[in-house]
Amino acid sequence: MTFFSHLKKVAIATAFVLGATAVHADEQYFPLQSYRVGPYAAGGTGFFGGFIDYLNLINIRDGGVNGVKLTWSEGETQYEVEKGVEVYERLKSNPGIAAWNPLSVGIAYAMIDRITDDKVPLITINHGRTDTTDGRVFPYVFPLLLNPYSETSGIVNYIASKEGSLDKLKGKKIVVLYHGSPYGKETIPIYELLAQKYGFELSQIEVPHPGNEQQAQWLTIRRERPDYVVLRGWGVMNPVALKTAQKTGFPADHIVGNVWSNSEEDVIPAGDAAKGYTAITTQASGEQYSVVQEIVKTIYGAGKGNLEDKGRIGSVYHNLGIVNGILNVEAVRIAQAKFGNRTLTGDEVRWGFEHLKLDPARVAALGAKDLFHSINVSWDNHEGDGYVTFQQWDGKKWNVVSDWIAPDWKLLRPIIEKSSEAYAKEKGIKIRTAEDAEAVVSN
Amino acid sequence: MAVQALDAARVPIDWQRLALPAVLVVVAYGLIPAYASSYLVEAILLPFLALSLAAVGLNLLTGYCGQLSLGSSAFMAVGAFAAYNFNLRVDGLPLAATMILAGISAAGIGVVFGLPSLRLRGFYLAVSTLAAQFFVQWALTKFGWFSNYNPSGVISAPHLIVAGFPLDGATGRYLLSVTTVIVLTALVWRLVNSATGRNFIAVRDNETAARVIGVPVLRTKLLAFAISSFIIGVAGVLWAFTYLRTVEPAGFNLDRSFQILFIIIIGGLASMRGAFLGAAFIVVFPLVLSRLGAFLFGGLFDSGVLDMSQRIVLGALIIIFLIAEPSGLSALFDRLKRRIGSRSS
Numbered sequence: 001m002t003f004f005s006h007l008k009k010v011a012i013a014t015a016f017v018l019g020a021t022a023v024h025a026d027e028q029y030f031p032l033q034s035y036r037v038g039p040y041a042a043g044g045t046g047f048f049g050g051f052i053d054y055l056n057l058i059n060i061r062d063g064g065v066n067g068v069k070l071t072w073s074e075g076e077t078q079y080e081v082e083k084g085v086e087v088y089e090r091l092k093s094n095p096g097i098a099a100w101n102p103l104s105v106g107i108a109y110a111m112i113d114r115i116t117d118d119k120v121p122l123i124t125i126n127h128g129r130t131d132t133t134d135g136r137v138f139p140y141v142f143p144l145l146l147n148p149y150s151e152t153s154g155i156v157n158y159i160a161s162k163e164g165s166l167d168k169l170k171g172k173k174i175v176v177l178y179h180g181s182p183y184g185k186e187t188i189p190i191y192e193l194l195a196q197k198y199g200f201e202l203s204q205i206e207v208p209h210p211g212n213e214q215q216a217q218w219l220t221i222r223r224e225r226p227d228y229v230v231l232r233g234w235g236v237m238n239p240v241a242l243k244t245a246q247k248t249g250f251p252a253d254h255i256v257g258n259v260w261s262n263s264e265e266d267v268i269p270a271g272d273a274a275k276g277y278t279a280i281t282t283q284a285s286g287e288q289y290s291v292v293q294e295i296v297k298t299i300y301g302a303g304k305g306n307l308e309d310k311g312r313i314g315s316v317y318h319n320l321g322i323v324n325g326i327l328n329v330e331a332v333r334i335a336q337a338k339f340g341n342r343t344l345t346g347d348e349v350r351w352g353f354e355h356l357k358l359d360p361a362r363v364a365a366l367g368a369k370d371l372f373h374s375i376n377v378s379w380d381n382h383e384g385d386g387y388v389t390f391q392q393w394d395g396k397k398w399n400v401v402s403d404w405i406a407p408d409w410k411l412l413r414p415i416i417e418k419s420s421e422a423y424a425k426e427k428g429i430k431i432r433t434a435e436d437a438e439a440v441v442s443n
Numbered sequence: 444m445a446v447q448a449l450d451a452a453r454v455p456i457d458w459q460r461l462a463l464p465a466v467l468v469v470v471a472y473g474l475i476p477a478y479a480s481s482y483l484v485e486a487i488l489l490p491f492l493a494l495s496l497a498a499v500g501l502n503l504l505t506g507y508c509g510q511l512s513l514g515s516s517a518f519m520a521v522g523a524f525a526a527y528n529f530n531l532r533v534d535g536l537p538l539a540a541t542m543i544l545a546g547i548s549a550a551g552i553g554v555v556f557g558l559p560s561l562r563l564r565g566f567y568l569a570v571s572t573l574a575a576q577f578f579v580q581w582a583l584t585k586f587g588w589f590s591n592y593n594p595s596g597v598i599s600a601p602h603l604i605v606a607g608f609p610l611d612g613a614t615g616r617y618l619l620s621v622t623t624v625i626v627l628t629a630l631v632w633r634l635v636n637s638a639t640g641r642n643f644i645a646v647r648d649n650e651t652a653a654r655v656i657g658v659p660v661l662r663t664k665l666l667a668f669a670i671s672s673f674i675i676g677v678a679g680v681l682w683a684f685t686y687l688r689t690v691e692p693a694g695f696n697l698d699r700s701f702q703i704l705f706i707i708i709i710g711g712l713a714s715m716r717g718a719f720l721g722a723a724f725i726v727v728f729p730l731v732l733s734r735l736g737a738f739l740f741g742g743l744f745d746s747g748v749l750d751m752s753q754r755i756v757l758g759a760l761i762i763i764f765l766i767a768e769p770s771g772l773s774a775l776f777d778r779l780k781r782r783i784g785s786r787s788s
Contacts, residue, residue: 036747037750045747076747081687081689082687086486086730089486090486106689106694109691112599113599129597180584181693182693185584426601428602
């Protein structure tokens with residue numbers, strides 16, 4: 001052994017150690033296609049604010065998920081599909097991507113092929129393409145908690161509960177006022193189906209985008225004298241609907257809003273006209289839930305909160321972001337229990353989402369009791385049987401006015417399967433089995 | 444500009460002139476497929492190619508024939524939805540045929556909405572082409588048949604196969620896109636240097652004079668609408684099938700029409716090169732600004748503030764640039780070339 005060969009060994013060892021420390025500790029990365037400017041900024045800032053606040057809470061309070069730190073970065077999309085695709089291409093090369101959460105139907109559609117090739121999950125909480133619920137055809141897409149069909153069924157079940165029972169719907173009259181866009185039209189066939197099944201009279205009226213003029217529609221509604229009006233609105237259409245309803249004398253407490261007509265931003269501009277208005281939600285609003293309290297204390301207390309306006313803490317969109325954070329983090333945790341406490345691949349996180357089962361006890365342990373009910377995702381049901389509740393606006397805040405209501409999943413499943421199987425046929429996709437779902441790519 | 448082009452066509456083969464296209468071919472078919480990253484292809488080159496082709500189409504109508512149109516993105520939508528439906532409903536239709544049929548559908552709609560041009564000029568015509576914009580978007584949303592009764596009305600692109608080769612990967616889609624753009628641009632290049640092209644320019648420069656010297660003005664205008672819409676329709680197919688891979692009617696809104704109009708104004712009217720330079724400016728420049736902004740100030744501001752400041756910078760640059768060079772990037776390019784030429788000689 002010469003001196004030089006020792007030296008060489010030492011040098012190699014040093015290089016090895018340095019090299020090893022240069023590799024980051026385990027991290028799991030969330031690419032965020034957020035929108036903080038443009039017409040839908042209210043939703044974007046609230047949702048991504050809540051999501052980031054929750055990820056921050058996990059990092060600061062728990063030191064990450066089992067020691068794996070959560071990281072993220074944002075790209076502005078303005079809710080535009082091209083920008084969303086550009087941000088996707090920009091952020092997708094980052095290591096350790098857990099899941100994509102674009103909160104935009106258009107961007108999600110454009111990503112389905114791409115994320116399926118990349119084998120990384122795509123989460124479209126409370127929205128998205130209804131038939132992606134069928135995990136046999138869409139292995140990487142998760143419309144968690146509530147797809148548009150379940151929302152429809154939940155609303156009809158709620159109206160039935162107000163009337164007494166589902167039989168009492170017979171002979172009642174319901175008007176659906178929908179936004180004139182792909183989003184607004186998605187539920188037309190399912191309302192028709194439910195009207196037939198339960199025997200209520202149905203009339204569906206379109207409001208052309210953006211919906212800031214609704215005199216004609218509400219005059220029609222007044223003529224038809226419905227028992228309930230379902231508002232399937234978006235953005236400016238919602239406050240205008242409530243104000244016009246007041247002008248035409250239709251009572252606000254007989255208007256039921258859907259999941260994109262349920263935020264503070266929808267009712268505050270309507271002022272008094274919104275008093276008594278009721279809307280569906282998967283997550284209650286308010287700051288009283290312990291996970292929201294912890295965020296206020298730990299994150300906003302330390303000046304690290306993401307919302308600029310602290311008055312929006314606990315609002316519908318902020319709480320949706322927090323619930324979305326819980327679901328993403330728990331999917332990672334569940335996948336870690338199987339694959340080890342390290343940076344996971346997208347496919348491993350997909351497995352985590354497909355085993356995302358949070359019963360009410362687990363939800364309570366996470367500090368989210370009463371914030372949302374439960375979720376039960378499986379390899380073929382990517383929605384996860386989310387429960388819905390209804391909140392009424394009292395002029396200042398939302399108050400929960402119903403129990404947790406279950407949509408009629410059994411009724412909806414065959415329709416969803418028909419649509420997803422048609423898609424599989426059109427695209428030449430092989431329908432997945434339970435064994436396929438257990439095969440996970442780890443590298 | 445056009446006169447220069449005419450002169451160029453009569454000059455015998457000049458090998459120096461062929462050098463640039465040769466380099467372009469080597470880059471487009473050799474270097475880019477071999478070395479370009481997926482980001483470069485997916486986020487920059489694919490939208491650049493689709494918008495360039497749309498701009499070539501609009502330039503034919505607005506730049507060469509002088510008919511101002513705000514319906515470009517409607518014709519793109521017609522192309523995209525027609526291609527989707529031909530592909531879906533006719534079994535085994537080759538991709539090239541699908542694209543040609545889509546272009547023909549767009550041309551048909553283009554001629555219909557070009558009819559007012561027989562009576563209207565300038566801004567009035569622009570406003571009447573707006574009708575195309577609203578009508579097409581309305582029809583595509585209203586009638587579920589166009590999107591195969593997909594509940595939300597969004598279509599997704601089919602598998603792309605040419606002569607048995609799948610082109611679904613980024614490189615495959617890029618090659619399809621670049622080939623389509625080169626072929627159509629070459630055809631347009633031939634056209635503007637032909638008698639028809641001279642008719643276009645005559646109609647643009649002075650309609651009455653053109654009529655007096657025997658140019659069939661009505662036919663020429665409708666032909667310009669047809670060919671321009673054909674090309675824009677094919678650009679719509681590229682946008683939907685190779686770039687976004689999905690399309691909803693709202694994606695082809697008035698903003699896109701304006702974007703294409705701005706491309707030809709910034710790039711230079713009545714210039715082939717202008718369409719490409721303008722598209723490059725519109726597609727690439729905001730991304731460069733955004734990356735630069737994120738790199739320099741990413742830690743200080745959130746993405747919303749950054750995005751707003753980029754818009755201000757981009758808007759200011761466009762104004763400054765158009766004051767300095769109203770004939771567009773193409774003219775700037777020529778001036779630069781002349782200056783370099785005079786220095787080297």
